[in-house]
Amino acid sequence: MSNVICFDIGGTFIKYGVINQDGSLCFKDKTPTPKKDIQQILPMIIMEKLDALQREWSISAISISSCGLVDREAGIVLYSNNIPGYTGMNFKEALSPLTNLPIFVENDVKCGCMGEMWKGALQGKKDAVFLTLGTGIGGTILVNGKILNGSSNLAGELGHTVIVNNGRSCSCGRKGCFERYASTSALVQDYIREMRRRGFPVNSISGEEIVQLVYKQEPGALKVYLKFVHYLSQGLANIIHLLNPESIIIGGGIAEQNEQLIQDVNKEIEKEAMSMYLNNNIISSAVLGNQAGLFGACYNALVRLNVQVNSTT
Structure with missing residues (x-):
């Protein structure tokens, strides 16, 4: 052994x-x-x-x-x-x-991604994408059961695809990157900005706490959450059209602990992606935490x- x-x-x-x-x-x-x-x-x-x-x-x-x-x-x-x-x-x-x-x-x-392939949500999947939502958006592409590494072993930086022309500055040097709008840190920053705009300064909060406020229909949280789901779905639709995966698995605490988020994204994806690319609940959460x-x-x-x-x- x-x-x-x-x-x-x-x-x-x-x-x-x-x-x-x-x-x-x-x-x-x-x-x-x-x-x-x-x-x-x-x-x-x-x-x-x-x-x-x-x-x-x-x-x-x-x-x-x-x-x-x-x-x-x-x-x-x-x-x-x-x-x-x-x-x-x-x-x-x-x-x-x-x-x-x-x-x-x-x-x-x-x-x-390899952990989920071996013991988690990607078991049996041949063509799929694994994303993690956190400070940024990490990505891994699975093609015919194998990870796509690219010529320099750097393939999969899906968080640095642009979804907003001339948008927010990103640490990579570009503007409007996917992760600047749809990562957990982006959700947190947007919520803090929104609450300050409303006259209720917030210094610290987690993505999971924001989602809990959404369940309670807190107006500021609901506003930024709906934008977050929209941006996340936009980026995911681009990935779906580019790679035609059988599944996209999303990891990170905000996705793995909030099934409602996955359901909301799947509904929004139906508006963003062409129907021939979709199967039932193409987006699902990782399970290994x-x-x-x-x-x-x-x-x-x-x-x-x-x-x-x-x-x-």
Whole structure:
């Protein structure tokens, strides 16, 4: 039985665990992400957790799910704006002198997609799209059962397709990007602006809390929510027309915890997309939650090691 130690590195926490080839989560925990000197401290954290867990399990590989743009072959984080000093992190260079185990690195959204393919909502899907709504919109494209990586392993940045001409400035340098209107952070920012306009200053609120206010028919929340659903559906319709997927799975807390949002988006999609492209409830929510990255990291390692994986839940 092959066991993989998996790390899911985010801006706030590093989730980690041991998963076997049957998809059993043998152990999981998390530790805070260092706020400085990340490239020096992170390899020490990984080795510390590896040393401790090897006392109980035989580990076959180290597999990392990382935020940011990732060169999966070289094991390098090409760009990340989530963690100070993280851009340029070379996992293979840092860890190879410390262990003989094979090391695998992949983007966190692609790992989330692989997790859902293996043990979640994408099981059995051949042509699909996986999106995560959060600070931005992460995307992964599935073609004939395989992730589309592109010539430089950077395919799938659907959040940086433009849906509003000359619209809001985006961190990528463009204006009017999909994620500037339909991410969870966009919903939060729009709500704060709307409430200030109404004379009710709000300093902090989550996307989930806004959706709860929508259920209560709070006027400000309802106004920005309807715009959010419209923009989200516009971007999704573009993806549907471009890729003709059998399904689009949406992850992130706001989608996974609010079935009403998925229902509202499916209704709006009927207005935005041509009917021949649609099937019943083409949009659905992810099911693995914040464990998707760990399962995907394990799956990535097992496949690249040519280990047989159990594909059923």
